[in-house]
Amino acid sequence: MIRVLIAEDMHLIRGALVALLSRELDMEVVAELDRGDQVLEAAIRTRPDVAVLDIDLPGMDGLSAAEVLHEQVPNCQILVLTGLSQPSHLLRALKVHVRGFILKDAPAATLAQGVRRVAIGERVIDPDLLALALETGESPLTPREADVLRAAEEGISTDEIARTLFLSSATVRNYLSNAITKVGGRNRIDAIRIARDAGWL
Secondary structure, three states, X not given: OEXXXXXXXXXXXXXXXXXXXXXXXXEEEEEEEOOHHHHHHHHHHHOOOEEEEEOOOOOOOHHXXXXXXXXXXXXXXXXXXXXXXXXXXXXXXXXXXXOEEEEOOOOHHHHHHHHHHHHOOOOEEOHHHHHHHHHHOOOOOOHHHHHHHHHHHOOOOHHHHHHHHOOOHHHHHHHHHHHHXXXXXXXXXXXXXXXXXXXXX
């Protein structure tokens, strides 16, 4: 029997995941959570074979929860669910020892099959997404450049960004210029779009 922990903050989706996996004769859902910062305690208490984590959880995102879980409960294999096929998320998932990475719009049978495969130590990753992740690579942005782009996404002026981030206006302009160049954008709006699509923001 494969013991499964599910962490998903959207109640309807979590209920559907629990119902789907509970129908499988070789699986038992031993914990269902709606926050990432509850994952470790629940895993220590229930000792699941597989943790199915939504990538976007409150309290602690799914990939951070996966990293902590791998360190503290290494026998638990991790499968991440995501609604967005952002390449950088997959690269980060691989770094924190996630065995499976499945898009939420995949066929229902894919999840049960994925749980079985990661339970025995196999990897379950969409080959097209993996190819895109390797092609896109890691973010070229420094953390501060990413902060400035995120602030610029709000549509505020350079001076307002400077006040918000406690920087000088000249420094903000430098960060914006560097970020635009690094991602290959034509201007700040284009740079934000490129960085968002790649999952760098």
